[in-house]
Amino acid sequence: MQTRSGSRYTKPQSEVEGWEGRKESERKRRRGQVTEDFSGKQRRCSSPAVEGGGSQKPDFLDGLPDDIVVCILCKLSSSAACPSHLINILLTCKRLNGLGLHPLVLSKASTKSLAVRAKNWSESAHRFLKQCADAGNLEACYILGMIRFYCLQNRGSGAALMARAAIGSHAAALYSLAVIQFNGSGGSKNDKDLRAGVALCARAAFLGHVDALRELGHCLQDGYGVRRNVAEGRRFLVQANARELAAVLSSTRWPPAEAAAMPIGCCPLLSDFGWSVPAPEPHPANRFLVEWLRARGGGAGEGLRLCSHGECGRPETRRHEFRRCSVCGMVNYCSRACQALDWKLAHKAKCTPMDRWLLDGGAAAAEIAAAGEYGAAAVGGDGGGME
Known part of the structure; x- marks a missing residue:
């Protein structure tokens, strides 16, 4: 009589060997299987512990799906304080290098992570900024556009990149294009377009750009590219000075000691040059x-x-x-x-x-x-x- 488990009876040797062979082949197939991530790239899954004979600790990063790793890298790139924070991730391993260059990660890169210094400029730095710009990063479009327009003498490509950032409501790009229109940069003196410069300045001022507010105020006061309106221009200048002062007070503990030295009835906000606040950090x-x-x-x-x-x-x-x-x-x-x-x-x-x-x-x-x-x-x- 045979029990349900069959534990009282020994199985034939051929059946035992066949079962163990099937289990071993399944383990090998699972260990060397090829998976496809969400980006369409195939990746072979392997365990370091198995390959190294069990002497190494398992790599838990291999157990994370690619979409979770990309989400983490997006958070990192958006909060990076310098380019090395993002570059060090790319140098860690082959998988992080591939996922770190994913368009979603590059599109979230912060301004400070794209702050390439002139002494470190190279073809690879140019290529990295180009990848970020192609991924839709507006800061990368603006920075690379300024570099190409003013440094590399590539006026058309640089202006096109700044225009792409301006279409995405990038305030600094809008203001830079306004300066180009006011001066006729990259062309002759007859290429100046004052009305276009005022329109770009107005859009940047609407987004809160301090320099654009001040520039628009002077244009209205002087009738430069727009109908003259002294009162409205004065209002924009006061707003620019107020925003400049608020930015300094919110970032640092700046005691307005100059206020005590001001004569009675004098308000620096009514001056076109405002308070003598510290200079803002350059872009x-x-x-x-x-x-x-x-x-x-x-x-x-x-x-x-x-x-x-x-x-x-x-x-x-x-x-x-x-x-x-x-x-x-x-x-x-x-x-x-x-x-x-x-x-x-x-x-x-x-x-x-x-x-x-x-x-x-x-x-x-x-x-x-x-x-x-x-x-x-x-x-x-x-x-x-x-x-």
Whole structure:
């Protein structure tokens, strides 16, 4: 009589060997099976413990599905504080290298993780930024666009990348395109489009860009590319100064000691130059331009000048593209925003009228009034205009 389990009776040797052979073949098949992840790539699953004879500890990363790993890498790339945080992940292993370059991960990369320095610029860095831009990262589009337009002399491709970022409502890209339109950068003086520059500035100002707010305010005050409206322009300037002050107060403990020294009835927010707050941290794109041109002798080319604001880095693309200070004529600016920042930081203590203007004030005043697109009226009584 045979029990249900059959434990009291021994099985034939051939049946036992056949069963064990089938189990061994199934184990080998499971150990070497090929799986396909969500990106369409085939990957062979193997266990280090089995391959190494059981001496190694199992790698728990192999047990995580690719979509979970990609989700983790997206969180990491969006919070990375420097490029090395993301690059070190790519150098860890072959699997993380492949998943770290997934378009979803690259599209979430933070601004600081894309802050390539000029001294580290190489073909691989260019390719990495291009991959991020192709993945839809707006910051990468803007940074690479600025580098190509101003550093690599590739005007068309650089402007196209900045335009792609601007379409995605990237405020800095909108403002940079406005500066290009105001100056006619990359073309002749006749290529200036003031109305397009004002429209781009207005869009960037709507998104809260401080420099765009200040630029739009001056355009309205001077009637530059738009119908003149002094009151509305003044409102934009006050809003720019208020946003600038709020950004500093929210980021650091800045005691407004200058407020006690202000005379009664004086409000810095009503000045076009606002409070004497610390300079904002430059964008990685502007920092790259400064380092790039400094490493090449600090010049943009024969007869070409740089924007005198030390943290801008924009060079002229043709001679006499930028406007100079109407008081001293010694400094040049790509925009009113750069003039305002440089006035507070350095130029206020250095700006003195030229001798020819001191000797012939009436003729100089007439010349100033007729020169330059911005006009030469002193900005709120706090500094010279640009001609």
